[in-house]
Structure formats: structure tokens, C-alpha cells
Amino acid sequence: MSRVRVHNFSISLDGFGTGDVQTAEAPFGHAGSRLHEWFFPTRTFQGMAESQGDLGGSTGVDDAFARNWATGIGAEIMGRNKFGPQRGPWENDEWKGWWGDDPPFHTPVYVLTHHPRASIEMQSGTTFHFIDATPAKALEVAREGAGGLDVRIGGGPSTIRQFLHDDLIDYMHVVVVPIVLARGERLWDGLEGLEQRFDVESVSSPSGVTHLTFARR
Amino acid sequence: MSRVRVHNFSISLDGFGTGDVQTAEAPFGHAGSRLHEWFFPTRTFQGMAESQGDLGGSTGVDDAFARNWATGIGAEIMGRNKFGPQRGPWENDEWKGWWGDDPPFHTPVYVLTHHPRASIEMQSGTTFHFIDATPAKALEVAREGAGGLDVRIGGGPSTIRQFLHDDLIDYMHVVVVPIVLARGERLWDGLEGLEQRFDVESVSSPSGVTHLTFARR
Numbered sequence: 001m002s003r004v005r006v007h008n009f010s011i012s013l014d015g016f017g018t019g020d021v022q023t024a025e026a027p028f029g030h031a032g033s034r035l036h037e038w039f040f041p042t043r044t045f046q047g048m049a050e051s052q053g054d055l056g057g058s059t060g061v062d063d064a065f066a067r068n069w070a071t072g073i074g075a076e077i078m079g080r081n082k083f084g085p086q087r088g089p090w091e092n093d094e095w096k097g098w099w100g101d102d103p104p105f106h107t108p109v110y111v112l113t114h115h116p117r118a119s120i121e122m123q124s125g126t127t128f129h130f131i132d133a134t135p136a137k138a139l140e141v142a143r144e145g146a147g148g149l150d151v152r153i154g155g156g157p158s159t160i161r162q163f164l165h166d167d168l169i170d171y172m173h174v175v176v177v178p179i180v181l182a183r184g185e186r187l188w189d190g191l192e193g194l195e196q197r198f199d200v201e202s203v204s205s206p207s208g209v210t211h212l213t214f215a216r217r
Numbered sequence: 218m219s220r221v222r223v224h225n226f227s228i229s230l231d232g233f234g235t236g237d238v239q240t241a242e243a244p245f246g247h248a249g250s251r252l253h254e255w256f257f258p259t260r261t262f263q264g265m266a267e268s269q270g271d272l273g274g275s276t277g278v279d280d281a282f283a284r285n286w287a288t289g290i291g292a293e294i295m296g297r298n299k300f301g302p303q304r305g306p307w308e309n310d311e312w313k314g315w316w317g318d319d320p321p322f323h324t325p326v327y328v329l330t331h332h333p334r335a336s337i338e339m340q341s342g343t344t345f346h347f348i349d350a351t352p353a354k355a356l357e358v359a360r361e362g363a364g365g366l367d368v369r370i371g372g373g374p375s376t377i378r379q380f381l382h383d384d385l386i387d388y389m390h391v392v393v394v395p396i397v398l399a400r401g402e403r404l405w406d407g408l409e410g411l412e413q414r415f416d417v418e419s420v421s422s423p424s425g426v427t428h429l430t431f432a433r434r
């Protein structure tokens with residue numbers, strides 16, 4: 001059975017998965033890159049940044065977790081704000097995500113939006129599809145696109161929160177970064193007692209972050 | 218110079234240091250004892266529960282942190298809700314805290330309240346004093362009572378938050394417990410950028426919690 005997974009999802013100590021306000025220049029608002037500093041030195045990220053060859057990078061606990069992101073994944077579902085800063089009806093078709101011509105996904109990516117538009121085929125296997133659907137329905141569509149592999153829920157916070165609320169997540173990897181953001185979008189809101197549905201483990205890293213894993217019971 | 222310290226302060230993943238609603242039967246509201254399960258098996262706690270002799274208990278990372286609670290401390294400051302569930306004017310003098318005749322503090326304890334009352338002398342060196350004061354002023358009073366030793370800020374969340382806000386804390390030990398409470402009182406509210414004033418370390422424990430230490434830069 002294909003599983004539904006969350007990977008490398010970073011939050012602040014106070015539970016914010018993104019700051020405010022999102023713009024084209026600041027995808028994470030005032031959080032800037034602070035939620036993801038742990039990720040950049042990893043071999044996984046270094047390999048994404050330059051597709052040719054091995055560029056080095058760290059291979060400790062941060063990389064061990066980061067690396068699982070793509071393994072066995074056949075599709076991603078993301079919220080519209082992860083795709084772009086626009087709100088409301090699309091003004092044109094120019095925006096193709098934050099990731100350039102060759103996004104790191106290499107699978108179908110289903111973007112949740114109340115304003116569907118034509119699919120966009122990018123390089124190396126990434127295709128963006130735009131769907132207006134509940135979490136359960138979106139998952140049905142993504143599972144078809146995943147060809148038997150797992151589906152990743154890519155964020156942002158409100159998208160993951162909705163899938164957690166509807167009990168659709170099998171595995172979740174969250175990274176707690178020791179900063180206080182105070183503003184933005186929280187991951188945990190409305191999820192009282194979440195831990196009862198999961199086996200939770202925690203491991204801290206020399207980089208200062210703590211990796212949490214939630215495995216469905 | 219005497220320092221201002223916080224120890225063994227437990228919060229949920231979503232940052233709540235206590236649940237709601239506090240009553241005489243439920244000092245932590247709906248959180249029950251879940252925020253402190255990590256603490257009970259430690260040798261430190263076992264030693265508090267029975268003052269005579271060594272009763273065993275765990276001696277790993279949880280105990281290592283727990284044990285620092287009393288060392289070098291000459292006074293505690295606590296919010297009124299840590300002392301008792303009453304609100305508004307005291308109806309009588311019967312309530313003497315949650316801890317019985319021999320509270321574990323063994324120092325002067327300054328209870329912040331807008332309704333001062335006569336001090337209460339308990340067994341083994343604990344005396345409760347009731348003061349209506351700002352954090353800075355309360356600290357001045359407590360430092361006198363501490364006789365050159367450090368002052369512990371005992372909680373609850375809003376008391377610690379006020380001392381953090383006024384930049385009066387030198388060292389803070391916070392324990393993140395992997396549960397989602399969703400309701401109660403949050404520690405981090407209004408403390409954006411707190412990490413910039415501290416060196417922060419994290420270490421996870423086999424018990425499932427993560428210990429965070431904040432040492433003032």
C-alpha cells in the first residue's frame with residue numbers, strides 16, 4: 001500500500017512553518033532562510049543544487065533524514081503558497097514555481113488551489129497539476145499519478161495540518177529549529193492529542209535542530 | 218553576581234507550559250501530568266518524594282538536567298497560579314500551596330500577586346512571601362532573600378515570559394514534550410527573536426523529550 005509521507009518540514013520553537021508576509025522575494029516571509037539553515041550543508045541539498053556529481057556536504061544525522069525525502073516517492077501534493085506568492089485568480093501563466101526550469105521533484109506535483117489552470121511540464125519529470133479538491137480527493141488523484149509509490153505532502157503548514165486533521169498522514173518528519181518566529185503560519189493548531197495516533201521519536205543534531213518522526217500506530 | 222535561572226520547565230510541542238482549566242484537582246488543567254512524566258522516574262524526583270535516603274530512580278540525561286534545579290539557588294519567584302488555583306482577593310488563609318507542609322523549595326519563595334497577604338513559614342526552610350511587583354522589582358527583593366545565591370524563576374508560563382521579555386533571565390532549561398496540547402498558556406508568545414540573546418543547545422533523551430538550554434550571550 002502506498003504511504004503518505006512528510007519530510008524535512010521545518011518549524012520554529014513556537015511552531016511556525018513559515019513567517020509572514022510571503023512575497024516573490026521572501027517565500028518564507030520574515031523567517032527568511034532561518035528554518036532551513038540545517039539543510040543547506042547536507043550532501044542531499046548540495047546534490048540538489050548541482051545535479052552533476054558529488055559535491056561533498058555533511059553526512060551526519062541531518063543528511064540521514066534529509067536523504068529520505070525522495071526515496072520511494074511517486075508524487076507530491078503541495079498547497080498553492082508553496083507553489084507561488086499569488087493569491088486569487090491567476091493573472092497570467094508566467095509563474096512556474098520557485099524552482100527554475102528543473103525543479104527537484106522529478107514526479108507529478110499536485111498543487112491545491114481554488115483556481116485550477118493548465119498543467120505545466122517542466123524538465124526531468126516534474127509536472128505541475130492544479131486541482132481544487134479536499135485532502136482525501138487530492139490524495140486519490142495523487143496516488144494514481146504516483147504509480148504505486150508513496151505520496152509526499154510537501155507543505156506549507158496549513159496543507160500538512162489539513163492532512164493531519166483528516167488522519168491521512170502515515171509518516172511525518174518534522175525539524176524543530178531553535179528560533180522564535182512569533183508570526184506566520186503554525187503547524188500544530190487544532191491538532192490536540194495528535195501524538196496518540198503516532199509513535200513519536202526525537203533526536204537532536206549537532207547543528208542545533210531536533211528531528212521528530214511520527215509513525216502512524 | 219547572582220544569576221537568574223529557569224529549570225525543568227516543560228512545554229508541549231505547540232509551546233504550552235500548562236493546559237486549561239486550572240483547578241485545585243488539576244494544577245495543569247487538561248495537561249494532567251503529561252508534561253512531567255519525564256521527571257517522575259528521575260533520581261532527583263524520587264529523592265524529593267521521600268526525603269529519607271536514596272530510593273533509586275534514573276540517572277541519565279533527564280536526571281542530569283533535573284538535578285541542577287536546586288544547586289546554588291537561594292530563592293524562587295513564582296506566579297500566583299503556580300502557588301494556587303485561586304483568582305482575585307484571597308477568601309481565607311487556608312491554602313498553603315500544592316506541596317503539603319514540607320515543600321521542596323527550602324528557600325524563600327516570592328509569589329507574584331496583586332493581592333499581597335501575610336508570609337507563610339513552612340517546614341525545612343521554605344517561606345512563602347506575597348508581593349505585588351514588576352519582574353525587575355521582584356528580582357531585587359528575591360536577590361536580597363537569596364543571600365548572594367541565584368534566583369530561580371519557577372513559572373508558570375506567563376511569569377517566565379515576562380522575565381524573558383524584560384531580559385532578566387541568564388539561563389533557562391526548557392523540556393519539550395512530544396504532545397500537542399492545543400489549549401492553555403503558551404511560553405513563547407511575544408518573544409520573537411529570543412534566540413539572538415542566547416546560546417541555545419538541544420539534546421534529546423531516550424524518554425522522548427528534548428532538553429533545550431538557553432545561556433545568555
